[in-house]
Amino acid sequence: MNRRREVFSVGISDDLQATIADMVDGRRGILAADESSGTIAKRFDAVGVESTEEHRRFYRSLLLDTEGLGQYVSGVILFEETLGQKNGDGRLLPHVAAEQGIVPGIKVDKGKGPLAGAPGDLITFGLDGLEARLQGYREQGARFAKWREVYPISPHNPARLGLTANAEMLARYAAVCQGCGVVPIVEPEVLMDGDHSIERSAEVNEAVWHEVFHALHRHGVVLELMILKPSMVTPGKDCAKAPPEQVAEYTMRSLRRGVPAAVPSINFLSGGQGPEEATANLNALNQLWHAPWQLSFSYGRALQEPALKAWQGESGNAGAAQAALLKRARLNHLAMLGEYQESME
Numbered sequence: 001m002n003r004r005r006e007v008f009s010v011g012i013s014d015d016l017q018a019t020i021a022d023m024v025d026g027r028r029g030i031l032a033a034d035e036s037s038g039t040i041a042k043r044f045d046a047v048g049v050e051s052t053e054e055h056r057r058f059y060r061s062l063l064l065d066t067e068g069l070g071q072y073v074s075g076v077i078l079f080e081e082t083l084g085q086k087n088g089d090g091r092l093l094p095h096v097a098a099e100q101g102i103v104p105g106i107k108v109d110k111g112k113g114p115l116a117g118a119p120g121d122l123i124t125f126g127l128d129g130l131e132a133r134l135q136g137y138r139e140q141g142a143r144f145a146k147w148r149e150v151y152p153i154s155p156h157n158p159a160r161l162g163l164t165a166n167a168e169m170l171a172r173y174a175a176v177c178q179g180c181g182v183v184p185i186v187e188p189e190v191l192m193d194g195d196h197s198i199e200r201s202a203e204v205n206e207a208v209w210h211e212v213f214h215a216l217h218r219h220g221v222v223l224e225l226m227i228l229k230p231s232m233v234t235p236g237k238d239c240a241k242a243p244p245e246q247v248a249e250y251t252m253r254s255l256r257r258g259v260p261a262a263v264p265s266i267n268f269l270s271g272g273q274g275p276e277e278a279t280a281n282l283n284a285l286n287q288l289w290h291a292p293w294q295l296s297f298s299y300g301r302a303l304q305e306p307a308l309k310a311w312q313g314e315s316g317n318a319g320a321a322q323a324a325l326l327k328r329a330r331l332n333h334l335a336m337l338g339e340y341q342e343s344m345e
């Protein structure tokens, strides 16, 4: 029996279990729509749209108002600002999501900076006051949270200190979330930037997961009541792409070495993979022999890119943007079943 399970009140444990049951059903994934103000400005800039509060509200309501999205998406990660915004009918966006059967969640980390003592490594901020913030987010409808630690790959990174310090942050965050009845998504993102080989990516991801689960255990986090959001094992962006079968083989081998079977769901980030590439890789993973976890998606760019391009900041393009989002969500749902084919594009 896990120590933490004994210290949770029955109500908290029931809340966590109900959220996992609503999010993990073998058929649906997560839409990451939690870009920080800086990141959403970059995404909007790429399609010539200014990042005003109204544009952000309009675009994110467009995503959540997509009819039928709840067939393929079981959770949405929101940015703090979105929790208080309303759609065109005056309904709060977390409620719009919930009415589609999509569980609303919230990004709670406060971004990253250099990790002192480990040149080239990074660390994420935001633990101070986290418990109070979570209570407030819960009142606004959030039932799960997300925290991202970032690991660049170089010949010297991540350093030993980078591995241990980042794992400690993720575990402290996850423990606070579970204590508040909020399901933690634990996101250790190993960056694709660079010219490293797929073998080097596998080595780093394995070291990261090993350290993260060691820390989660030390902090008494209940593995059955969390979701892991890792990178796939791929070669660096400056190398030739690996075929989906190879990405799947390496990713599965590393996951089996580093991630306990008690974790209910692994929802990959897309991390710079193109939309079709991310779907093909997820499909290949689900075509391998049976995994102990659900293998799903929690894509930001790989779900939203075609929708953003279709939208271009014009309200008249909203329908086309929604169709583009629904298509990517449906194809990723098929990839979870191992039934996706390139011809469906």
Ligand code: 13P
Residues within 6 Å of the ligand: 032, 148, 187, 269, 270, 271, 272, 298, 299, 300, 301, 302
């Ligand atoms: P990408 O899928 O665009 O990498 O975004 C996922 C995410 O939530 C990053 O924190």
